[in-house]
Amino acid sequence: MMFKKQIKLFGLACLLLLSGCAKNMIGAPPQYAVKTPAQRQAQLAKVRSWRVDGEFSLQRTGYKPVIASYNWREINPVSYRINIDSALDLYQAEIIREFGIVKLWKNGSRVSTARSPEKLMQKVLGWSLPVTQLKYWMKGMPAKYAGPYHATYDMYGHLIGLTQKGWTLSFGRYKTNEDGVDFPRSITMRRPGFYVKIAAREWFWYMQPYRVPEIL
Numbered sequence: 001m002m003f004k005k006q007i008k009l010f011g012l013a014c015l016l017l018l019s020g021c022a023k024n025m026i027g028a029p030p031q032y033a034v035k036t037p038a039q040r041q042a043q044l045a046k047v048r049s050w051r052v053d054g055e056f057s058l059q060r061t062g063y064k065p066v067i068a069s070y071n072w073r074e075i076n077p078v079s080y081r082i083n084i085d086s087a088l089d090l091y092q093a094e095i096i097r098e099f100g101i102v103k104l105w106k107n108g109s110r111v112s113t114a115r116s117p118e119k120l121m122q123k124v125l126g127w128s129l130p131v132t133q134l135k136y137w138m139k140g141m142p143a144k145y146a147g148p149y150h151a152t153y154d155m156y157g158h159l160i161g162l163t164q165k166g167w168t169l170s171f172g173r174y175k176t177n178e179d180g181v182d183f184p185r186s187i188t189m190r191r192p193g194f195y196v197k198i199a200a201r202e203w204f205w206y207m208q209p210y211r212v213p214e215i216l
Contacts, residue, residue: 032174032182035157043181044141050074050205052138052183054198058127061193066127074135082131093125129196133165138200140171140184158182167191177203 035043051073058066067087074080075098082095094105095117102117103110104124114120122128133143140159142149149164162169172186183203189196 030173030176032156032158032176033180034155037151037153037157037159040153040157040159040182041141044139047139047181047205048074048077050139050203052200052203054201056129056196056198058129059195060127063127072138080135091125095121095131130165130167133167137162137169137187137189138184138198140174140182156182158184175203177205179205181205 051071053069053071055067055069057068069085071083072080073082078100079098080096084093084095086092091107093107096103096105097117100115101113102115102120103113104117104120105111106124111124112120114123117131118128121131133146136143136146142151142159142162142164146165149162151159151163152161154160156174158171158174160171162171168190170188171184172188173184174182175185176182183200185200187196187198187200189198
């Protein structure tokens with residue numbers, strides 16, 4: 001059993017490493033439509049309900065690294081559900097925001113409720129990510145209501161660099177879905193004492209918001 005868990009940890013680490021090296025793989029470069037950054041941002045702003053599956057790693061000065069897989073379902077602009085499965089099966093967590101309240105389950109039991117996902121994660125898990133801003137950054141756009149920012153774009157109008165809310169972000173290779181929307185496959189986030197790598201393995205998005213059963 002422990003051997004299988006070690007294999008899982010190694011596999012997650014490899015996925016994160018490979019996602020960062022994807023641009024160096026042999027093969028024809030992807031073909032993107034050329035758009036202005038404003039056109040890209042307007043298109044992404046219309047994507048209000050989506051799901052992404054992937055992995056992430058978090059390194060903090062003085063702490064052990066965190067490696068986990070995740071499933072993020074953005075139900076509508078004010079509701080989401082995030083599942084986190086840590087490497088080595090140390091814990092499973094679910095973060096749900098509905099009706100302005102954030103709830104966190106750990107290993108199947110609700111442990112706390114708050115209005116801020118960041119403070120709730122820090123309290124229960126011992127670490128935190130800027131979820132409020134990530135819902136925008138994950139799509140490859142600056143976060144709304146997060147203050148001023150500095151952004152850089154590639155020749156296709158994709159966001160490739162961003163400084164906002166104390167974080168410096170780099171966006172990796174983009175993938176075009178069947179509806180012609182481009183999403184980043186990887187994101188690196190840095191701030192003093194923190195380094196985060198997020199790999200997006202699969203993206204799904206929906207024309208209309210969908211709902212999932214409420215957990216009381």
